[in-house]
Amino acid sequence: MQPVKIAEGVYDVGVNDWNSRNFHGYSINMGTSYNAYLVIDEKIALIDTVKKEFAAQLIENISKIIDPKKIDYIISNHTEMDHSGGLPRILHKIGENKPLFCSKMGLKNLSMHFPQNWNYQAVEDGEELSLGEKILTFIEAKMLHWPDSMFTYLKKEKILFSSDAFGQHYAGYEKFDDIIGDAIMPHAKKYFANILLLYSPLILKIIERIASLGLEINIICPDHGIIWRKDPSKIIEAYIRWSKQETKNKAVIIYDTMWHSTEIMAEAIASGINSAGVEVRPMHLRKCHRSDVMTEVVDSRAVIVGSPTLNNGLFPTVSDLLTYMKGLKPKDKIGAAFGSYGWSGESVKLINKELEAMKFEIIDPGLKIQYVPDKEGLEMCFQFGKKIGTAIIG
Amino acid sequence: MGKYVCTVCGYVYDPKEGDPDNGIKPGTKFKDLPEDWVCPVCGASKDEFEKEK
Numbered sequence: 253m254q255p256v257k258i259a260e261g262v263y264d265v266g267v268n269d270w271n272s273r274n275f276h277g278y279s280i281n282m283g284t285s286y287n288a289y290l291v292i293d294e295k296i297a298l299i300d301t302v303k304k305e306f307a308a309q310l311i312e313n314i315s316k317i318i319d320p321k322k323i324d325y326i327i328s329n330h331t332e333m334d335h336s337g338g339l340p341r342i343l344h345k346i347g348e349n350k351p352l353f354c355s356k357m358g359l360k361n362l363s364m365h366f367p368q369n370w371n372y373q374a375v376e377d378g379e380e381l382s383l384g385e386k387i388l389t390f391i392e393a394k395m396l397h398w399p400d401s402m403f404t405y406l407k408k409e410k411i412l413f414s415s416d417a418f419g420q421h422y423a424g425y426e427k428f429d430d431i432i433g434d435a436i437m438p439h440a441k442k443y444f445a446n447i448l449l450l451y452s453p454l455i456l457k458i459i460e461r462i463a464s465l466g467l468e469i470n471i472i473c474p475d476h477g478i479i480w481r482k483d484p485s486k487i488i489e490a491y492i493r494w495s496k497q498e499t500k501n502k503a504v505i506i507y508d509t510m511w512h513s514t515e516i517m518a519e520a521i522a523s524g525i526n527s528a529g530v531e532v533r534p535m536h537l538r539k540c541h542r543s544d545v546m547t548e549v550v551d552s553r554a555v556i557v558g559s560p561t562l563n564n565g566l567f568p569t570v571s572d573l574l575t576y577m578k579g580l581k582p583k584d585k586i587g588a589a590f591g592s593y594g595w596s597g598e599s600v601k602l603i604n605k606e607l608e609a610m611k612f613e614i615i616d617p618g619l620k621i622q623y624v625p626d627k628e629g630l631e632m633c634f635q636f637g638k639k640i641g642t643a644i645i646g
Numbered sequence: 647m648g649k650y651v652c653t654v655c656g657y658v659y660d661p662k663e664g665d666p667d668n669g670i671k672p673g674t675k676f677k678d679l680p681e682d683w684v685c686p687v688c689g690a691s692k693d694e695f696e697k698e699k
Contacts, residue, residue, distance in 0.1 A: 357654070399654045399655055451687075453687075454655075454687065
């Protein structure tokens with residue numbers, strides 16, 4: 253990738269990872285990018301690095317603008333290895349005694365990844381670093397999404413380097429919101445759903461804090477995907493909406509099936525839900541990735557889960573999804589369970605237990621049907637769906 | 647009753663509020679929280695907390 257100029261003396265020198273398709277269990281159908289930012293003034297700073305395997309490309313990109321040895325400071329906004337993996341290589345190149353600025357938790361966490369005797373400099377929230385005319389301000393952003401997370405703000409240019417916040421897994425030469433347009437929003441939503449949803453209350457707080465500090469933002473530079481320069485308020489407003497977990501009149505039906513009986517139930521339930529005028533999306537767990545399911549969960553009012561009973565328990569993909577969803581802490585959902593079974597039929601009870609642990613409002617004890625749903629069974633599914641749809645409409 | 651701060655994520659445990667989402671009634675002192683109670687924000691254990699200064 254060629255360096256991308258963002259403002260006078262500010263460049264993205266990061267890399268595209270075109271063919272990555274799985275990001276620690278999150279499916280990324282357009283690859284991703286690891287963005288790193290070079291800020292040039294009397295002093296030169298590099299904000300974040302890239303995944304270890306791409307460090308040579310990072311150095312090559314920097315070299316197209318300046319001699320990398322001229323970098324004076326490294327800033328680590330986030331310890332995670334897709335942003336810190338290039339540190340050993342870059343510090344080796346520029347001199348291991350160069351200051352490495354990070355948050356206090358960054359110091360703790362980076363030291364556990366890189367016990368090298370580097371010149372770590374932990375900064376306070378609000379501390380400034382002058383590069384000459386250009387002034388960088390560090391803003392603590394704990395748990396957005398790791399304890400070490402920090403934002404860096406470039407004052408005069410009003411650029412926020414936001415680490416993983418506002419990012420999207422997307423590799424492309426379309427590096428700006430005005431170039432890619434709305435096509436980026438589903439990627440941003442998926443990123444939020446799978447990485448940030450559980451920290452929703454903290455996101456609202458940090459957005460409030462940035463507003464109270466009176467920081468104007470002209471450009472947001474995240475560590476993945478495109479840069480928001482035309483309308484950064486668009487992604488901030490979307491984050492507020494997603495963090496409030498605002499929902500639509502929509503249900504998602506998440507299921508797996510052995511001999512299609514639970515699937516037949518899922519589709520009859522979907523018809524019932526839709527008959528109440530509610531949008532509905534049935535998702536088969538071996539056809540839809542858990543991360544795509546979570547993206548649909550975010551703005552759904554109801555989450556309906558179906559599993560056959562297998563060996564007296566849940567179908568493994570359903571357990572996988574429930575574990576994943578629980579960790580991401582979706583709030584204020586209507587929930588219900590269903591499933592076909594042969595002889596014991598534990599699945600509905602087991603799903604209900606998980607939905608209760610997530611504090612979903614369980615609006616029906618659940619629907620189980622032995623072996624194959626007959627006409628009467630299908631009508632029960634339809635009515636079950638209609639009850640859910642009616643509850644969604646409220 | 648003193649407040650305690652999670653050194654990992656900055657969450658503040660306020661005994662006046664308790665942690666009702668996780669079954670801790672308002673008025674519960676930090677020292678009376680069960681040993682398996684964890685930070686409701688980041689999941690850090692009780693020994694990661696410090697008294698608020």
